[in-house]
Amino acid sequence: MLKQVQIENYKSFASTKVVIQPFTVLVGPNGAGKSNFVDALRFVKDCLTNSLALAVQNRGGIKSVLRRSIEHQTDFGFRLLIELDSEDRADFSFEIATNNSGAFSVKREKCIVTKGESESHCYEVVNGTFKKGIEGIRPKIKPDHLALTVISAVEEFSPVYDFLSSMQFYSFVPDRIRQLQDKDAGLVLKHDGSNAAAVLREIQENKPDDYERLTRLLSLVAPSITKVEYTSIGQKETLSFKQDMGDTTPLSFEAISMSDGTLRALSILLAVYQSSSPSLIAIEEPEATIHPAALEILVDILFSGVYQSQILLTTHSPELLDDKDISLDNLLVVSLNQGKTEIRPIGKLSRKAYISHLATLGELLTAGELDIDAPQPNFSSNFFFKKEKVDKKK
Structure with a gap:
């Protein structure tokens, strides 16, 4: 299960850390950045299953993915913390460097897999060269490729690649169906x-x-x-x-x-019951053109899907928020402040109104009173590659 996502300088994100649950709903107005968060995860998958160059090209070029700011940022990156099973954890991160000519490459990449309490496995690549490698394996890494694609042949890192490459993202188009x-x-x-x-x-x-x-x-x-x-x-x-x-x-x-x-x-039913059993299923605006009564049934079905796949939804539907299965723990509020997307839990005032039965989540959304929790501290690019203590290398 994906536990935490950190994003830096990607599209509308400056520097943010998002903790997600087995069933997570991103709620916020149009243009706040809900789709950008989903696309950040899709970008990670595309870099692994294709290449960095193709992932950037499919999004309109490097200027379309790098956050525009007065600071003229040149690097962007991601860090994902994954719970592989009851004992194993993975910490995967990479950073992309760009220059004024529009060229880009993988600047840094690091993955740590911790098995149980003491056994850890790690690799780190800096500018295409292994700074910390795996014994007996020294593949040549192209500037626009992630090392994990090759390293996934190693048993300890295979589950990380399998998880990230099997994430599925949906925005259904009835005319295509x-x-x-x-x-x-x-x-x-x-x-x-x-x-x-x-x-x-x-x-x-x-x-x-x-x-x-x-x-x-x-x-x-x-x-x-x-x-x-x-x-x-x-x-x-x-x-x-x-x-x-x-x-x-x-x-x-x-x-x-x-x-x-x-x-x-x-299509929502097929996403849940498809044979491949994705690690994560992200669906944008599942409520679109669906009657509220039918939506309640579909939310129940999606909740049942968490036993096979992690579920991530984006919405601005009051009816979806008022579903009996949706709780405060499932909800993350997305807002855009000074051109920067922020994703955080619901704020204290809205939480109090909801718990006190003064208003439902849907009513708070409709009234524009769904506030957001206190801001997080800013992160620098170094947070992707802090030195973790490795107890034992095998």
């Missing part, structure tokens, strides 16, 4: 839901109990839907819905005829 879709293995749901048919097929064929559960839950969200199935059309594939229209036999409709809300709800 409606379209006839290319053939796909269906193991991992794409970020926009555009391979939903293949993912459903994979669940239907290999996880029949989950398929029956998914179908039943969809009928609760969209009561007229009695079944959803995979359909092959030549070299393409799509979804077919059975819908009760009051006749003795349900009528069949393809995805192109279904509402945005139904397609989004199905």
Whole structure:
């Protein structure tokens, strides 16, 4: 489970530390930086599974990811603390250096895996050279690649790579789900839901109990839907819905005829029940085009998903905040102050109003009175690479 994320000089973040829970909801107005936090995690994954160059290119270039400020920052970085299991922990960080010409490279990278109370394994790379290496392994690291991609072949570091590379991020696009879709293995749901048919097929064929559960839950969200199935059309594939229209036999409709809300709800279900079991599932604005009553059911389903995956949601929906499963511990407030995104727990005044039953979280959000906790101390780039005490190297 991802326990803590530290970000420096990435997009709207100056220097921040965020503690997240198994189920976390980021709430705040449009433009505050909720999506930037999700994208920071996605950026880490993209650097590992592709390259730094491609991750930057896909975001519009280095000027689009480096925070703009009067201080003219040239470096940005990330640090992630991960709970791998009940005893093992990982501390992974890296820093990117840039110059005036627009060139960039991995300046520093460090990973510490602690197993139990005393056994630790560590590597550190500075400007492509191992400052602290692993015995018998000295791979050549390209300037735009992270060492963990190669080091993951070592047993102790493999779980760190597996966790970070299996994080999945979703912003569902109903029009992409409606379209006839290319053939796909269906193991991992794409970020926009555009391979939903293949993912459903994979669940239907290999996880029949989950398929029956998914179908039943969809009928609760969209009561007229009695079944959803995979359909092959030549070299393409799509979804077919059975819908009760009051006749003795349900009528069949393809995805192109279904509402945005139904397609989004199905996509959320597929994200939870997909065969790949992501380490983390991040969904942006799950409430979009979904009826509040159906949203309550979906939040229940997402809560059930924490047994397999960590759940991260972004929202500005009062209805979602007022769900019976949402507590203060699940909530982080996102705000933008002087061009800098801050993410912190709910503030004392809002907390008191909520605990005293003076207002619900949704009412506080609607009234613009959802305040934020006291600010944290600032961090410098050195915080990524403080020297940790290693008890034993193996």
